[in-house]
Amino acid sequence: MMSMRKHIAFASMCMGLFIAQLDIQIVSSSLNEIGGGLSAGKDEMAWLQTSYLIAEIIVIPLSGWLSRVFSTRWLFTLSAGIFTLMSIACGLAWNIQIMILFRALQGAAGASMIPLVFTMAFIYYQGKELGLAAAVVSALASLSPTLGPTLGGWLTDNLDWRWLFYINILPGIYLVLSIPFLVNFDKPDLSLLKVADYPSIILLAMTLGCLEYTLEEGARWGWLDDNTILLTSVLALVSFILFAARTLTISNPIMDLHAFKDKNFTLGCFFSFSGGVGIFSTVYLIPVFLGQIRGLNAEEIGFAVCTTGIFQLFSVPFYFWLSKKINLRWLLMAGLGGFVFSMYLFTPITHEWGWQELLFPQAIRGISQQFAMAPIVTLTLGGIPKERLKLASGVFNLTRNLGGAIGIALCGSILNNRTNFHFSRMGEKMVSVPHTVNDFISRSALFFNRSRSDQTSEILASTKLLSQLMLREAQTMAFSVPFC
DSSP states (O other), rough: HHHHHHHHHHHHHHHHHHHHHHHHHHTTHHHHHHHHTTOHHHHHHHHHHHHHHHHHHHHHGGGHHHHHHHHHHHHHHHHHHHHHHHHHHHHHHSHHHHHHOOOOHHHHHTTTTTHHHHHHHHHHHHHHHHHHHHHHHHHHHHHHHHHHHHHHHHHHHHHHHHHHHHTTTHHHHHHHHHHHHHOOOOOOOOGGTTTOOHHHHHHHHHHHHHHHHHHHTTTHHHGGGGGGHHHHHHHHHHHHHHHHHHHHHHHSSOOGGGGGSHHHHHHHHHHHHHHHHHHHHHOOOOOOHHTTTTTOOHHHHHHHHHHHHHHHHHHHHHHHHTTSSSSSHHHHHHHHHHHHHHHHHTTTTTOOOOOHHHHHHHHHHHHHHHHHHHHHHHHHHHSSSSHHHHHHHHHHHHHHHHHEEEEEEEEHHHHHHHHHHHHHHHHHHHHHHHHHHHHHHHHHHHHHHHTOSSSSHHHHHHHHHHHHOOOHHHHHHHHHHOOO
């Protein structure tokens, strides 16, 4: 009976992890529809993801300390309850400003659920059971952001964009009602609130908040050329130095930086960071490519990107079987190698690529993600003493999400710079072949002559068409660079 209760508790908490991670990217393929519904511009719409990520990345490393204060049972229940209420509020939002506020609160509430599941896996399970639990948790952590655009696109096209948030209601209610009865392996210690290191909490929030803002908004505003970005960069650096110095010298820290003395933990966090860069970058790049270059709608984009999630899901039992026969380090190397190979398969991308051309690279990526991320979880947290596991789990999960934020920022910056570069080079090439350009414009003008009466309009339309084709090719060539 206790074993069954343990499995149900673990599965329930995994549901919380899934919906919290899912909501990072669930709006990414539906931003145009949400913007139209709330009369918001593109710059404002970007904050729907930015606000969620900033709040989430601040709370994740605090989750270990918070669970010691309130216990895993009540922190998870409270997080699920607030997450559900904020999901309802997002669906009922009447303008973009209030939506951004609700998204930030939703991200903060969901953040605690993520590392708590990792902690529970290592407390509840040992031996072969731990291998399966780690495989499931790592699969959900990397699978849910991948499925976000797929599910979001389908909901928006078949129901309404508000269902992107209403979909969390039933799982949220279930978690609030079930977790208090299923999870009970630690006790709250409210006395920790009296001796908490609140200056460190403020410094950590400033560090991660300013860093996330810099990464999300830097490419749009020219990085350090913008005074606000320069200010947030300096604040992030100074706050981090002060936070690290304070945390390493006090007796009751809110984050366990001493865990980095463990070689396996340090290497695991590095690989987790690298995995976050790779996973979140590709989750960002593919929908943008399909939307901008191919002009697909939200549902079509979701269908095209779901391949990764499907293959990763089906690879879980195969990974579990191999993990009992092969050293996890070899599986990790195979996963990382496969992931690099899948990125190479994306490099010959052209404007004609659709779901058929993306199928094989995404299948390899999905399988490789499972074989890379699951061993990282086991090797990193498996050697941490149980009394330090809560704090270490928060740091570990922070590295993955921080890697994702940096990866997305780098990809956005690379796309902008390389698109401008290729467009300029094509413009220079056009100057050197005026006869070819004139011939294209003349032939295009004949086509536009069917619907236009004056020659000037025909030439302008032909020139605009040429510019659009140049931009499309420049953007396509730019997409191959981040995959390298």
